[in-house]
Amino acid sequence: MDKSKVNVLVVGGGGVGTIAAFNLEAGGLAEVSMVLRSNYQHVKIHGYSIESEDHGSISGWRPTQVLDNVPKSHSDDTRKFDFLVIATKNIPDNGTPLVEIVRPAVTRSTSIVLLQNGLNIERPFISAFPENVILSGISMMGSREIETGVIQHIGHDSSLIGVFPGQKVQEEIGIKTARDFCNIYSAAGKATCVQDFDVPWSRWRKLIYNACFNPICAITGLDTGSIRLADDSVETLIRPAMEEIRTCAAAAGHELPEHIADIILQFDPIEMHYVPSMLEDLRRGNLIEYENILGEPLRTGQKLGVPMPTISFLYSICKAIQWKLRNEGLKTKVNGQ
Structure with missing residues (x-):
């Protein structure tokens, strides 16, 4: 050394x-x-x-x-x-x-x-x-x-x-x-x-991307470019999720800019067709990372009385996906594959 x-x-x-x-x-x-x-x-x-x-x-x-x-x-x-x-x-x-x-x-x-x-x-x-x-x-x-x-x-x-x-x-x-x-x-x-x-502020800001693009792309099977091109997915899925995270952050004492969703929506160039890590893991059959990017903000919102219907929906779907991945892994071990 x-x-x-x-x-x-x-x-x-x-x-x-x-x-x-x-x-x-x-x-x-x-x-x-x-x-x-x-x-x-x-x-x-x-x-x-x-x-x-x-x-x-x-x-x-x-x-x-x-x-x-x-x-x-x-x-x-x-x-x-x-x-x-x-x-x-x-x-x-x-x-x-x-x-x-x-x-x-x-x-x-x-x-x-x-x-x-x-x-x-x-x-x-x-x-x-x-x-x-x-x-x-x-x-x-x-x-x-x-x-x-x-x-x-x-x-x-x-x-x-x-x-x-x-x-x-x-x-x-x-x-x-x-x-x-x-x-x-x-x-x-x-x-x-x-x-x-200001670590908490920075972590809430990154959740605007991670708690929204990561699970939505994983659930739909679409990359960050394709999901923005898919009819009205931005206005019915992505933006509502981002606004719920922003509102929860504010309730927790961390004010993010009102236009933060517009900034994060342009973070990945649409032509890049970037594959977020959760979608990558799902395609490989790996367990997904969802508790700390969805579960924790959701539980914070529940404690503070902040409605988060989109985040709650995404969390429930990811929880079911994790159960499926874990059980498929167990079956593979049992079958000796």
């Missing part, structure tokens, strides 16, 4: 996690270990093939270490991690809680970056690791693993890093940690990484 560099563990080697890991090492200030699952053997042998808007074409790239499980660290261990970056999908209804999976790698000096979508994702981490800084990571890039070990990165890598509220750690320590991570992430000069001083 190079002691002049920070030691970073990235859990999750899909589209976002891989670009984050590559960019961290490209800046020369970090050594990255990655914990992989289904693509572990391929990446261990062949490395990643990456087509990136920011970094160009890369073949056979591997981080400093490729791991198939979360390593165990101790405070006096030379392999302890300065940062733990979690870039997996957030599926709380899927087996062992994520905090328990990563616990072996966390020491008192480890700062945790949740590079994930949704609301209230920090709560189990703040509870499990009260002495550690827990940072919010909001990524605005489009990146996906189109086949095993092959990453397609479209859209500039732009991230917001900030301190989740409600922690025991002193605020100034959290702010400094966020600033340090931004500096490390920006060192390669390819990505934009800035500090986020």
Whole structure:
């Protein structure tokens, strides 16, 4: 290990996690270990093939270490991690809680970056690791693993890093940690990484996209361009869902611009025909990420007395889809396929 560099563990080697890991090492200030699952053997042998808007074409790239499980660290261990970056999908209804999976790698000096979508994702981490800084990571890039070990990165890598509220750690320590991570992430000069001083507001803003386009595209089987071309889907499905999220955010104390729906509707060029991650997962038969992007805002709305009929409908459909995916997976295991 190079002691002049920070030691970073990235859990999750899909589209976002891989670009984050590559960019961290490209800046020369970090050594990255990655914990992989289904693509572990391929990446261990062949490395990643990456087509990136920011970094160009890369073949056979591997981080400093490729791991198939979360390593165990101790405070006096030379392999302890300065940062733990979690870039997996957030599926709380899927087996062992994520905090328990990563616990072996966390020491008192480890700062945790949740590079994930949704609301209230920090709560189990703040509870499990009260002495550690827990940072919010909001990524605005489009990146996906189109086949095993092959990453397609479209859209500039732009991230917001900030301190989740409600922690025991002193605020100034959290702010400094966020600033340090931004500096490390920006060192390669390819990505934009800035500090986020209003994490809840930023997360509600991203929900305008994630809680609307993600489930609607998954349920209909249409990409973000096609769904906007499909008769009156924008006015009967997408915009109502966006307005419900905006209204709920305001009730929770986070005022988003009145015209935010118009801005987010144009986020993906219509000719791009971008496939959101939930639709991608559904096509692959993977479990979908819906609790933190639909369930949490819906439950917040219920507590605050905000009607959210469209979000409620989308949540119920996604819950049924998850049941179907889980049961199909069980049948596959029983049949030995």
